[in-house]
Amino acid sequence: MHHHEIAIVDINTLTCLGLKSILETIIPTATIRVFHSFGELTDDTPDMYAHYFISAQIYFEHTSFFLPRKPKTIVLAGGDNLPQLSGVPQLNIYQDETSLINDIHRLRQYGHQGKGPTAGKATATSERPEHELSAREIEVLTLITKGLINKEIADKLHISLTTVISHRKNITEKLGIKSVSGLTVYAVMNGYIEADRI
16 A cells, blocks of 8 residues: 655644644545654655645745655645745645645645656646736836835836836736735746845
């Protein structure tokens, strides 16, 4: 019988315990280990896990570890400020148990897609989200993440203040992200800015 080991990495004990009990119910054969920091995970043998459920915070701090393990990685995102991660499945932990269980089932299906011969081809098209930003919006986005205010962005890009404001509105509507920190995370995840520049 195939034996899964699942790692949960989250500083929040309640999240870990809640998720652990749900996962044990759904996947009774799995061994679920809880780590409260990335360090605890790497002190263990990090590569033996079938799945990693990790907090968004830890994901962003250690992207280089998780990116190569993308098919196994599920980011625990909280509430409605879900960062848009390209191609990384997310689990919203602030929802009722039934929805959570349905989501986990969906994610497990996702994790097993990568096995067939056509796995690579099918996802390439579906991963480009319909909320793609235009080149100009990306310019505005990167300047926002550098902490520039609208007026400075307008001067830098030689466009009017009104234009900047409408670009910002489009960006937040397309991405569903309103906070600058959320936009910064999005920009890093999509390679628009380097993480070490923040």
